[in-house]
Amino acid sequence: MQVRASHILVATQEQATLLQAQLTEGADFAALAQQHSLCASASEGGDIGVFSAGQMFIPLELAAFAIEVGQVSNPVQTAEGWHLVKRTA
Numbered sequence: 001m002q003v004r005a006s007h008i009l010v011a012t013q014e015q016a017t018l019l020q021a022q023l024t025e026g027a028d029f030a031a032l033a034q035q036h037s038l039c040a041s042a043s044e045g046g047d048i049g050v051f052s053a054g055q056m057f058i059p060l061e062l063a064a065f066a067i068e069v070g071q072v073s074n075p076v077q078t079a080e081g082w083h084l085v086k087r088t089a
Helices: 013-024 029-036 040-044 058-066
Strands: 002-010 047-052 076-078 081-087
Touching: 002 013, 002 029, 002 040, 002 058, 013 029, 013 081, 029 040, 040 047, 058 076, 058 081
Parallel strands: none
Antiparallel strands: 002 047, 002 081, 076 081
């Protein structure tokens, strides 16, 4: 099984929680990724492409596979920082 996902990477849980609240209020995921994400994928609206199990940091991967298309995960932590993951396909 494969998923396509986007993410927003920030340094702290507090930042991730604040962005999650903005998304809940209707903010555009790609726009927030471009403005706030520390990942190089920010220029692509956070798009990290299609991946299978075993190809991403485990917490990010688990979040992407656990949500439905169009949903955004709760903040998840990896060695890189805190992520919000949106499953796009």
